[in-house]
Amino acid sequence: MAGIQEVYEMVVKGKTKAVELAVQEALAEGCTPVEILNAGMIKAMDEVGAQFKMGEIFVPEMLMSARAMKKGVEVLKPHLVTGAVGSAGKAVIGTVAGDLHDIGKNLVAMMLESAGFEVLDLGVDVSREKFAKTIEKNPDISLVCCSALLTTTLQALRDTVTYLNKAAFRKNIKIMVGGAPVTQALADEIGADAYTEDAAECAQRARELVREN
Numbered sequence: 001m002a003g004i005q006e007v008y009e010m011v012v013k014g015k016t017k018a019v020e021l022a023v024q025e026a027l028a029e030g031c032t033p034v035e036i037l038n039a040g041m042i043k044a045m046d047e048v049g050a051q052f053k054m055g056e057i058f059v060p061e062m063l064m065s066a067r068a069m070k071k072g073v074e075v076l077k078p079h080l081v082t083g084a085v086g087s088a089g090k091a092v093i094g095t096v097a098g099d100l101h102d103i104g105k106n107l108v109a110m111m112l113e114s115a116g117f118e119v120l121d122l123g124v125d126v127s128r129e130k131f132a133k134t135i136e137k138n139p140d141i142s143l144v145c146c147s148a149l150l151t152t153t154l155q156a157l158r159d160t161v162t163y164l165n166k167a168a169f170r171k172n173i174k175i176m177v178g179g180a181p182v183t184q185a186l187a188d189e190i191g192a193d194a195y196t197e198d199a200a201e202c203a204q205r206a207r208e209l210v211r212e213n
């Protein structure tokens with residue numbers, strides 16, 4: 001589909017205004033929001049990551065693509081989010097300490113909202129203490145989602161989950177972990193309740209998990 005290809009190219013090039021238009025065009029062509037997200041924007045970020053790794057582009061270009069993708073997601077959001085917010089329970093989400101990547105985390109938050117969760121988003125570079133304090137202040141939280149995008153911040157993910165595992169509130173919450181370098185094996189090893197590869201699956205799994213409690 002021409003619209004999706006345009007979304008892909010404009011995210012790779014970091015053209016915010018053009019992405020906004022391309023997403024609208026792709027929607028008008030009849031592409032589904034999930035297709036636009038996966039085959040347009042996420043695929044584009046993979047290309048950007050590959051170009052960065054090869055030394056073809058640098059952090060500023062990566063940042064421009066990130067901004068362009070955020071704009072595209074904003075346009076898509078009303079088409080993706082459908083559920084009755086709050087009916088599935090309360091969740092807290094954040095990217096772990098030392099990590100500033102938030103696009104994936106924001107998508108997870110959006111999908112959770114769509115699945116009916118009320119979501120407290122703590123943002124990026126979130127310390128384990130901040131996760132814990134938020135849960136203490138909000139005893140109705142039933143789900144904690146931690147995101148990590150760097151191999152160097154997997155240690156912070158491990159520290160966070162270990163810390164939460166020792167807390168008195170542990171029995172009341174389920175912990176989900178994710179992000180590109182995270183695996184099921186790591187999730188098991190550090191004592192998280194679940195891992196999923198993408199945001200849509202995360203929301204689905206979250207509903208099952210919370211029902212188990």
Ligand code: B12
Nearest residue numbers: 049099100101102103104147150151177178179180198199
């Ligand atoms: C955009 C980007 C940036 C932007 C981030 C902007 C922002 N607001 O997020 C900026 C420019 C700031 C940046 C900085 C850096 N980046 Co960067 N970045 C990327 C890039 C290109 C895209 C990330 C992204 O948004 N992907 C799209 C989203 C949708 O995917 P996602 O985050 O993986 O999320 C999906 C799943 O993982 C899952 N998920 C995510 N979170 C969670 C949570 C839960 C609970 C669950 C269940 C699921 C889940 O659901 C999501 C959607 O389905 C990646 C390359 C890549 N392909 O990932 C590199 C990449 C992650 N960055 C990299 C690097 C090296 C850096 C820097 C160190 C560069 C530098 N020299 O400064 C800094 C680190 C800054 C820091 N302290 O965090 C490397 C990491 C290498 C490694 N193995 O550790 C990558 C892989 C690029 C590369 N190939 O080298 N980056």
